[in-house]
Amino acid sequence: MPVATNEASTAERILDVAEGLVQVRGFNGFSYAHVAGELGITKASLHYHFPGKGELGEALIERYATRFADALGAIDRDALDALAKLHAYAELYSGVLRGDRMCLCGMLAAEYETLPEAMGAAIVRFFDANEAWLAGVLDAGRDDGSLAFAGKSSDAAQTILAGLEGAMLVARPYHAPERFEVAADRLLGTFAAPSGAPNRLR
Amino acid sequence: MPVATNEASTAERILDVAEGLVQVRGFNGFSYAHVAGELGITKASLHYHFPGKGELGEALIERYATRFADALGAIDRDALDALAKLHAYAELYSGVLRGDRMCLCGMLAAEYETLPEAMGAAIVRFFDANEAWLAGVLDAGRDDGSLAFAGKSSDAAQTILAGLEGAMLVARPYHAPERFEVAADRLLGTFAAPSGAPNRLR
DNA sequence: GTCTATAGGCAGATAGAC
DNA sequence: GTCTATCTGCCTATAGAC
Numbered sequence: 001m002p003v004a005t006n007e008a009s010t011a012e013r014i015l016d017v018a019e020g021l022v023q024v025r026g027f028n029g030f031s032y033a034h035v036a037g038e039l040g041i042t043k044a045s046l047h048y049h050f051p052g053k054g055e056l057g058e059a060l061i062e063r064y065a066t067r068f069a070d071a072l073g074a075i076d077r078d079a080l081d082a083l084a085k086l087h088a089y090a091e092l093y094s095g096v097l098r099g100d101r102m103c104l105c106g107m108l109a110a111e112y113e114t115l116p117e118a119m120g121a122a123i124v125r126f127f128d129a130n131e132a133w134l135a136g137v138l139d140a141g142r143d144d145g146s147l148a149f150a151g152k153s154s155d156a157a158q159t160i161l162a163g164l165e166g167a168m169l170v171a172r173p174y175h176a177p178e179r180f181e182v183a184a185d186r187l188l189g190t191f192a193a194p195s196g197a198p199n200r201l202r
Numbered sequence: 203m204p205v206a207t208n209e210a211s212t213a214e215r216i217l218d219v220a221e222g223l224v225q226v227r228g229f230n231g232f233s234y235a236h237v238a239g240e241l242g243i244t245k246a247s248l249h250y251h252f253p254g255k256g257e258l259g260e261a262l263i264e265r266y267a268t269r270f271a272d273a274l275g276a277i278d279r280d281a282l283d284a285l286a287k288l289h290a291y292a293e294l295y296s297g298v299l300r301g302d303r304m305c306l307c308g309m310l311a312a313e314y315e316t317l318p319e320a321m322g323a324a325i326v327r328f329f330d331a332n333e334a335w336l337a338g339v340l341d342a343g344r345d346d347g348s349l350a351f352a353g354k355s356s357d358a359a360q361t362i363l364a365g366l367e368g369a370m371l372v373a374r375p376y377h378a379p380e381r382f383e384v385a386a387d388r389l390l391g392t393f394a395a396p397s398g399a400p401n402r403l404r
Numbered sequence: 405g406t407c408t409a410t411a412g413g414c415a416g417a418t419a420g421a422c
Numbered sequence: 423g424t425c426t427a428t429c430t431g432c433c434t435a436t437a438g439a440c
Contacts, residue, residue, distance in 0.1 A: 028230040029316040045406050110312035112375045114231040159385040166368020173314045183361040190392040
């Protein structure tokens with residue numbers, strides 16, 4: 001069992017730097033030289049930890065998806081009402097954008113056609129997991145009357161995911177995170193029940 | 203004055219091929235070699251028409267924006283009601299996606315941080331023009347009662363643009379254009395006036 | 405685990421012949 | 423306008439010493 005320490009492992013630090021680079025510049029816009037330079041090690045050392053760029057990319061998505069799933073679990077544990085959960089979800093994106101970054105998987109979705117198959121599959125799994133969580137929140141909210149919307153919750157979940165990813169995408173060229181907030185609030189506002197309070201009769 | 207002909211000029215054919223490559227693979231995912239190969243000419247010839255990749259990129263956005271503006275003008279001339287105009291606007295995106303392409307400027311927005319300044323500025327102008335047109339349609343629709351929404355029309359326009367760009371971005375990894383339709387219809391549905399008919403009292 | 409050294413390929417770009 | 427030939431630089435990746 002490894003001893004607990006404040007120092008992150010080299011592999012973790014590589015992932016940290018690479019993650020930032022991909023979220024800002026894209027998978028085709030960063031290189032081993034970028035990562036090695038920022039870490040003060042050589043390109044050859046990177047290949048010891050991640051044999052190729054594809055494997056590094058897979059590890060990046062894997063870790064990002066796990067961290068995201070943990071954040072969704074934390075939102076669930078806070079026992080907020082459905083609308084507050086949706087806003088907490090949007091706040092996750094907001095934090096990413098304030099770091100001048102795009103969602104990792106949103107960025108990779110743009111480059112999808114140039115990526116190794118394994119990375120593409122991992123991206124789809126990330127979106128699926130997010131939509132499943134959103135659909136659960138939407139169903140619960142409609143059941144207790146705190147949310148109001150027509151149609152399938154899975155369709156609504158797709159709309160929310162797409163809206164938030166798009167809001168990040170468009171906000172970045174403006175260097176204006178508030179553009180994201182405006183679009184996110186509007187989007188989520190369309191799901192609030194008219195009364196504003198849960199309907200206790202259902 | 204040049205004689206009219208069915209043959210596109212070499213510069214135009216370069217733009218055609220490069221446009222497709224950027225919309226599928228991104229600006230950092232295509233090369234002069236790709237374009238030259240598909241056209242059956244050499245890389246050196248490309249440099250005669252476009253001195254550098256940056257200039258080619260600028261020309262790409264310029265032409266794309268002009269074509270988009272023309273399409274918006276055509277929608278205006280069809281004298282549809284506001285909601286129909288919004289759906290016609292979404293249909294523009296739909297057509298791009300059915301060609302397995304991302305919106306050119308949506309793709310470039312992801313890569314924004316790696317692009318020459320002139321390209322970045324042109325991308326912002328594209329988004330600005332789209333939002334201005336959308337805001338005009340939204341204002342007109344609210345005035346004649348065919349649309350209903352709260353807040354500033356410019357904020358609503360941002361939400362629509364972001365939602366459609368995001369819906370394209372997320373739909374592509376699924377190779378499922380219908381995912382776009384679902385999100386787009388839901389998004390635009392939130393702007394329809396409750397009665398469905400124009401309010402003649404305003 | 406990290407290094408030096410290097411391979412082999414592809415990138416964007418230029419000079420100059422035709 | 424398009425070509426051949428070439429340059430320089432960066433890319434991913436590997437071999438092998440320490």
